[in-house]
Amino acid sequence: MDQKRFSAPTLHNRRTVTRMCTASLLSLSLGCPVAQAGQPARPLRLAVSDVAYATLALVAEAKGYFMQEGLSLDIQHFKLGRMCVEKLVAGEVDFATAADVPALLAFMNRKEFDILATISTSKRENQMVIRQGPGITGPSDLRGKRIGVLAGTGAHYFADAFLLFHGIDQNEVIHVPLDAKDPAQALERGQVDAAGLFSSQVPDALARLQGRGIVAKQLPIYTATFNLLSQTSAAGVSDDDALKFLRALRRAERFIKDEPAQGRAIVAGVMMVSADQLAKGWEDLDFRLSLGQTLVSNLESQERWARVNGLVPGDAPAPRLLQRIRVGPLRQLDAQAARLFK
Numbered sequence: 356m357d358q359k360r361f362s363a364p365t366l367h368n369r370r371t372v373t374r375m376c377t378a379s380l381l382s383l384s385l386g387c388p389v390a391q392a393g394q395p396a397r398p399l400r401l402a403v404s405d406v407a408y409a410t411l412a413l414v415a416e417a418k419g420y421f422m423q424e425g426l427s428l429d430i431q432h433f434k435l436g437r438m439c440v441e442k443l444v445a446g447e448v449d450f451a452t453a454a455d456v457p458a459l460l461a462f463m464n465r466k467e468f469d470i471l472a473t474i475s476t477s478k479r480e481n482q483m484v485i486r487q488g489p490g491i492t493g494p495s496d497l498r499g500k501r502i503g504v505l506a507g508t509g510a511h512y513f514a515d516a517f518l519l520f521h522g523i524d525q526n527e528v529i530h531v532p533l534d535a536k537d538p539a540q541a542l543e544r545g546q547v548d549a550a551g552l553f554s555s556q557v558p559d560a561l562a563r564l565q566g567r568g569i570v571a572k573q574l575p576i577y578t579a580t581f582n583l584l585s586q587t588s589a590a591g592v593s594d595d596d597a598l599k600f601l602r603a604l605r606r607a608e609r610f611i612k613d614e615p616a617q618g619r620a621i622v623a624g625v626m627m628v629s630a631d632q633l634a635k636g637w638e639d640l641d642f643r644l645s646l647g648q649t650l651v652s653n654l655e656s657q658e659r660w661a662r663v664n665g666l667v668p669g670d671a672p673a674p675r676l677l678q679r680i681r682v683g684p685l686r687q688l689d690a691q692a693a694r695l696f697k
Contacts, residue, residue, distance in 0.1 A: 398427040399596060400448040402439035405432050407555055407633060408581035409452045410622050410642055411474045411607045417621045418610060420603035426596065432625070435535050436581070437507050443468055443584055449592050450600060451584045454509035455653045458584060462674035463658065463667040468584055469681040471597050472644050472692075474604060475581045477554075479639040481513035483571040484560045485549040486542050494521045494571050503533045503541050503550030507666065509579045512657055514551025515664070516576045525664065539563050554636040555626065580650045585681070597684035604644060605688060611642050646685055646695045651676060 403412045415421055421428045428450075433439050436453030443451040444466040451468075458470065483494070490496060497518065504511040515525050531547050534540060539560035541547045549571075552560060561568045583600070585592040611618035616630075619637055623630040654676050661667045677695075686693040 401450040402442040402448040411604045414607040415603040424599045426599040463671045500548040503547035
C-alpha cells in the first residue's frame with residue numbers, strides 16, 4: 356500500500372507555527388476577536404444611547420458613514436448612556452456613548468476602558484422640573500422634599516449641583532430613584548416634588564403635570580460632556596479602528612452643520628419625538644469632536660461628588676483620569692481638536 360511521505364518541519368516552519376499559536380493565545384487571553392481561517396473577523400459592537408447628545412453617532416449610523424469608512428459595526432440602542440457603559444465594562448460591546456458621570460463611576464469601580472473623544476457638550480442639557488403644590492413654588496422650597504434622580508447619570512450630578520447652588524445640601528433632601536424608561540411618572544403621581552431630568556424628557560413631564568409643573572431657571576453650573584468610549588487597544592479596539600470611527604463622526608458633524616433640519620429629523624425619528632420638539636433644545640447642543648479641559652474638570656469634580664454620595668466603594672482608588680483618555684486617534688484626525696494637556 357502506498358504511503359504518503361511527509362517531510363520533517365524545518366526550523367523556519369516551527370518558528371512560524373510557534374508565532375501563530377502565541378499570537379492566537381494572546382488574542383484569546385485579551386478577549387480580542389480572532390478570525391478563523393477563511394472567515395472575516397466579527398463586526399465591532401457599539402452601544403449608543405437614543406438621546407440628542409448622541410446625535411453624531413445616530414446620524415453616522417443613518418447615513419452609512421461607519422461602513423463607508425471601512426468599519427463594520429453591530430449597533431445596539433439603549434435609553435441611557437449609563438446602560439451603554441454597563442455593556443462596555445461587561446465586554447459585550449467595543450464602543451459606547453455616554454456622559455461623563457457614568458464613565459467616571461465606572462473608572463472608580465476599577466473598570467478599564469478609554470475615552471476617545473467628546474462628541475457633544477451642553478450647558479442646558481439637564482433641567483430641574485418642580486411639581487408645584489402647597490408650600491412648593493420654587494427651588495428655595497425644596498429643602499426636606501423628595502427629589503427624583505436618574506441615579507448615576509449626569510442628570511443626578513446636575514440635581515445635586517442645582518440644590519447646592521440654592522443652599523440646600525444633599526443631606527437635606529430625600530433622593531428618589533426614577534424609572535429610566537418613564538422618569539416623568541413619579542412627578543405625575545406625586546411621588547416626588549421635583550426631578551432632575553434630561554432636556555428631552557422635560558416636555559413630557561410638563562404635559563403630564565397639566566399646568567402644575569415649572570422648569571427652574573437655568574443656571575451655568577454644569578457643562579455636560581457626552582463622550583465616545585471604547586475598549587482599550589489591548590482588549591481589541593486598535594487606534595486604526597478608533598480613527599475610522601472618528602472619521603465617520605466627523606462626516607456626521609459636517610452633515611449636521613450643512614443640513615441641520617435633516618439631522619434633527621434623523622434623531623427625532625430614533626428618539627420617537629417630533630422634530631419640532633427636538634428643535635427646542637437643539638441650539639443648546641454643540642456637536643463637535645474634541646478632547647479638552649472641560650472633560651477633565653468635570654471628571655475631577657464628579658470624583659469628589661461620587662465619594663461624598665457613597666456611589667463608589669469607600670476604598671476606591673483615585674482614577675488616573677489622564678491615562679484613561681486615548682488622545683492619539685483624535686489628534687491624528689484633527690490636532691486642533693485635541694487640546695488636552697497630558
